[in-house]
Amino acid sequence: MPVPSADELARRKKLEVGPETVSNQASTDFPGHWPGENHEWNLDYFRENFQVQFHSQEPLDLSFSLIGIDTSVANAFRRILLAEIPTLAIEDVFIYQNTSIIQDEVLAHRLGLIPLCGNRDGLQWMKWYQKPTEESEGSGPQPSDYNAAVLNLDIACTWQEGGLERAVRGETDPDKLYVNHNVYARDIVWQPTGKQEDWFPEGDGIRPVHPDILLVKMRPGQQIQLMMHAFKGIGQDHAKFSPVATASYRLLPTIDIIKPIVGADAKKFARCFPKGVIKLEEVTSADAQKAPELGGKEGEPKAVVDDPMKDTVSRECLRHPEFKDKVKLGRVRDHFIFRIESTGQWDSDELFLESVRLLKVKCQRIKRGLDEMMK
Amino acid sequence: MPGQPGRVQIIDPTSATGEEIDAAVDRDRIRVLAGATETAASFQFDGEDHTLGNALRYVIMKNPDVEFCGYSIPHPSEAKMNIRIQTYDGVSVYAVLEKGLQDLMDMCDIVEDKFRAAREDFKDRMET
Numbered sequence: 001m002p003v004p005s006a007d008e009l010a011r012r013k014k015l016e017v018g019p020e021t022v023s024n025q026a027s028t029d030f031p032g033h034w035p036g037e038n039h040e041w042n043l044d045y046f047r048e049n050f051q052v053q054f055h056s057q058e059p060l061d062l063s064f065s066l067i068g069i070d071t072s073v074a075n076a077f078r079r080i081l082l083a084e085i086p087t088l089a090i091e092d093v094f095i096y097q098n099t100s101i102i103q104d105e106v107l108a109h110r111l112g113l114i115p116l117c118g119n120r121d122g123l124q125w126m127k128w129y130q131k132p133t134e135e136s137e138g139s140g141p142q143p144s145d146y147n148a149a150v151l152n153l154d155i156a157c158t159w160q161e162g163g164l165e166r167a168v169r170g171e172t173d174p175d176k177l178y179v180n181h182n183v184y185a186r187d188i189v190w191q192p193t194g195k196q197e198d199w200f201p202e203g204d205g206i207r208p209v210h211p212d213i214l215l216v217k218m219r220p221g222q223q224i225q226l227m228m229h230a231f232k233g234i235g236q237d238h239a240k241f242s243p244v245a246t247a248s249y250r251l252l253p254t255i256d257i258i259k260p261i262v263g264a265d266a267k268k269f270a271r272c273f274p275k276g277v278i279k280l281e282e283v284t285s286a287d288a289q290k291a292p293e294l295g296g297k298e299g300e301p302k303a304v305v306d307d308p309m310k311d312t313v314s315r316e317c318l319r320h321p322e323f324k325d326k327v328k329l330g331r332v333r334d335h336f337i338f339r340i341e342s343t344g345q346w347d348s349d350e351l352f353l354e355s356v357r358l359l360k361v362k363c364q365r366i367k368r369g370l371d372e373m374m375k
Numbered sequence: 376m377p378g379q380p381g382r383v384q385i386i387d388p389t390s391a392t393g394e395e396i397d398a399a400v401d402r403d404r405i406r407v408l409a410g411a412t413e414t415a416a417s418f419q420f421d422g423e424d425h426t427l428g429n430a431l432r433y434v435i436m437k438n439p440d441v442e443f444c445g446y447s448i449p450h451p452s453e454a455k456m457n458i459r460i461q462t463y464d465g466v467s468v469y470a471v472l473e474k475g476l477q478d479l480m481d482m483c484d485i486v487e488d489k490f491r492a493a494r495e496d497f498k499d500r501m502e503t
Contacts, residue, residue: 031439041437041478043485052489054497064493066486072429073482079426086388128389146391232388349494353487360483362427365385366420367476369401374469 017329062348080355081247083235097225115343118206122199145194149230157218186211209344245341252335253311266303272317279306423456435475440466
């Protein structure tokens with residue numbers, strides 16, 4: 001059975017980026033596509049060829065590459081990250097008093113979007129809450145310690161001591177006049193119920209990830225008094241449940257310099273790309289011997305690709321006629337540079353592992369259902 | 376994983392006591408659409424979308440016994456996903472679908488292992 005050469009394989013998985021077109025996008029690694037070649041699913045082949053490379057890792061920001069995997073699977077992980085990993089967010093708001101100028105429903109919406117965090121094991125222990133529908137009103141599980149967190153916000157804006165006199169004298173800085181005129185996320189107080197006390201240790205309770213999110217501005221005499229229920233949910237239902245600020249991938253760019261670019265052109269060429277993509281090297285006599293067009297140009301700068309990963313594929317270089325036939329841009333179809341930014345409830349690396357686990361559970365459930373059906 | 380080997384335990388995320396999801400729930404999520412034969416059938420999955428649809432289509436197409444495989448979401452406001460499989464002579468579409476699911480699960484295992492290994496490598500590299 002013929003096995004394509006490494007060059008041929010590299011050519012097949014390279015998307016070509018032209019000034020206005022992208023070609024060779026679809027993957028062709030299926031049995032029957034290339035006559036005589038075997039593209040059957042092979043676990044050992046996948047194990048040997050699949051690679052993961054980490055680029056940077058912080059608790060809330062992760063960048064890594066998946067190499068040698070099909071778009072459909074990489075995209076499944078991305079979609080699960082965005083929409084199917086459960087997180088805790090404020091869902092119900094019971095407003096007892098709101099005399100601020102923000103309407104109840106707008107305030108409730110703002111509260112819902114606050115990212116919450118807390119002890120990981122405790123959050124894992126918490127279960128989903130299934131809202132009763134109109135038909136099943138009153139039946140089913142009620143909000144309880146294992147599926148709901150109770151949070152309170154009770155705050156009133158007042159004059160500072162002597163604030164009124166200062167205002168009469170012409171002082172306009174709110175910080176010198178009022179108390180609690182800015183309501184921040186840190187003013188939300190969690191009220192542990194039942195077993196939550198055991199699961200969330202002191203100092204690691206349910207709280208906003210960022211204490212400085214501004215919720216409302218008030219003036220003396222205005223007051224907010226409300227209770228919130230935070231439930232678990234998924235991004236598919238509402239974006240506030242999405243565990244990521246964003247999870248995205250891009251394909252690794254390639255830049256092939258076909259004919260040497262030297263002299264002033266080389267500097268111009270480097271300026272067509274972000275910093276660090278193209279570096280300038282001196283033309284050596286060895287270079288000149290290899291390529292006849294470099295003869296007599298020893299010592300001049302020559303454009304060399306340094307780090308294509310930094311490229312944004314702006315295609316700027318293709319706008320200039322002098323580079324037109326000297327460079328080919330492209331992307332590698334099976335090299336996904338992932339970027340996962342967590343909102344704070346999960347660590348970003350754990351998020352990816354969870355997405356892989358969830359895809360597997362999806363398959364398991366369908367497989368089990370199929371077995372049941374065949375019985 | 377606890378329980379008998381080969382048996383899958385899937386915990387209900389809404390139950391307080393960590394009960395298992397009844398397999399009958401998943402059975403009711405799958406339908407074989409009308410006109411199915413042993414070598415050509417369309418399946419309908421409730422509550423699935425492009426996430427599983429496209430990935431499953433890819434692994435099933437990797438099977439040399441498969442003549443055709445495609446998926447569609449018939450209407451965007453119905454959470455249903457259809458997958459069509461046609462096989463060459465004498466190969467059961469049910470076996471092909473099961474193999475596809477199994478292959479996808481094996482792939483997930485490798486991705487997880489390699490990701491963990493790369494994370495360890497990166498940690499070591501950053502410390503030194």
